[in-house]
Amino acid sequence: MTLRRWAIEGRVRFRVVGDQQPERRFDERDLDAFAGVLPSERDRVEVAYVQVSGSSGHESSLTARAEELARTSASGIICVYADRAGGLRKSRPGWAKLREDAAAGKFTVVRLTHEDRPARFGVGWLTMPLATCGSAGG
Structure with a gap:
């Protein structure tokens, strides 16, 4: 629920997939960047x-x-x-x-x-x- 709220607030990037039942998809790199995790x-x-x-x-x-x-x-x-x-x-x-x-x-x-x-x-x-x-x- 927290991730969904952050997405709606524009704090985390996402993309929408699916026409009938759209779902949010998050890129692992975006989530890492949001969390302050540097890619190794x-x-x-x-x-x-x-x-x-x-x-x-x-x-x-x-x-x-x-x-x-x-x-x-x-x-x-x-x-x-x-x-x-x-x-x-x-x-x-x-x-x-x-x-x-x-x-x-x-x-x-x-x-x-x-x-x-x-x-x-x-x-x-x-x-x-x-x-x-x-x-x-x-």
Whole structure:
């Protein structure tokens, strides 16, 4: 009841889900922030996804992009998923493995050099399933 009251008063963020019987949903990070609990860097598990267009060459570009992401990582990159494929290509082993590992809960954050690395169009359709696994970009 207290959490419900705080939500109504606007003290705690929430979202409403469901049409027939709407329910409030709270994000664990918002509740932690409200309670003054700082997230532990141990809980942050970062991976990187790097991609270049073309099937040959560009190895140095892939390496440079992975190194750039590692330098700016808050907790260190545990795995780099890489593909040599254009943004419209469907067959991407690196992206497929990333999705598989996201579903298995192996990481919490996906790092990208550019938001459009997974796809040139419809990035939201690709990132939405990762968010439901708890792996948001950063």
